[in-house]
Amino acid sequence: MINVLVAYAGKHGGTREIAEVVGEELRAAEFAVDVRAAGEVDSVTEYAAVVVGSALYYARWRPEAVRLLERNTEALRERPVWLFHSGPCGPGANLTRVSLPARVTLLAAAIDAGRTETFGGRLDPALANGVLEKLMARGSRAGDFRDWDRIRAWARDIGRRVQSRVAI
C-alpha cells in the first residue's frame, strides 16, 4: 500500500472535514491514508505523497500548517505535495482563488508544490468565538460554502497523479 498524509489546520472543524473527505477519496483509490492535525505531524518521511490544507484567517494560514512546511521542507521537497486552503464564504465563494500568504508562497516554492487549490469555507454563527468572528459570520457570508463535489474531484485527481508517479 502507498501511504499518503492529509494534514490540516483550522479552528472550527471546517478544514478538518475537508481533509477527511480528501482522505476518503484517496482511500477509495486504495491508498493507505492518515488524516492528521498539522500540529501533530512530526515527520512526513513515511509517506509517499502529502496533502496540506489550512483555513484562512485574516489572509494567513494557521501557524501549525506553516510550521509543518517549515520543519519538513527537505523531506517535502522529495515527495509530491499538494496544498489547499479553505476560506472564501458568501456568494461566489467557489469562484474565488486566494493567493498563498507570502511566507507560504516561499515555502511552497522551496517544496516545489503544485498550484494551491482554494475551497470555499464555512462560517457558522453558532461556532463563532468573540466579537470579530461573530461579525464575520453574519449576512450573506454565513453558511457552508464547501463544494464537496469539487473537493472530491480534486482528491481523485491527486490519487491519479500519485498512482502515475509511483508507476514510473
Ligand SMILES: Cc1cc2nc3c(=O)[nH]c(=O)nc-3n(C[C@H](O)[C@H](O)[C@H](O)COP(=O)(O)O)c2cc1C
Ligand atoms: C475572524 C475570521 C477571519 C477570516 N479571514 C478569512 C480570510 O482572510 N480569507 C478567507 O478566505 N476566509 C477567511 N475566513 C473564513 C474562514 O477561513 C472559514 O470560515 C473557514 O472555513 C474556517 O475553517 P475552520 O472551520 O477549519 O476554522 C475568516 C473567518 C473568520 C471567523
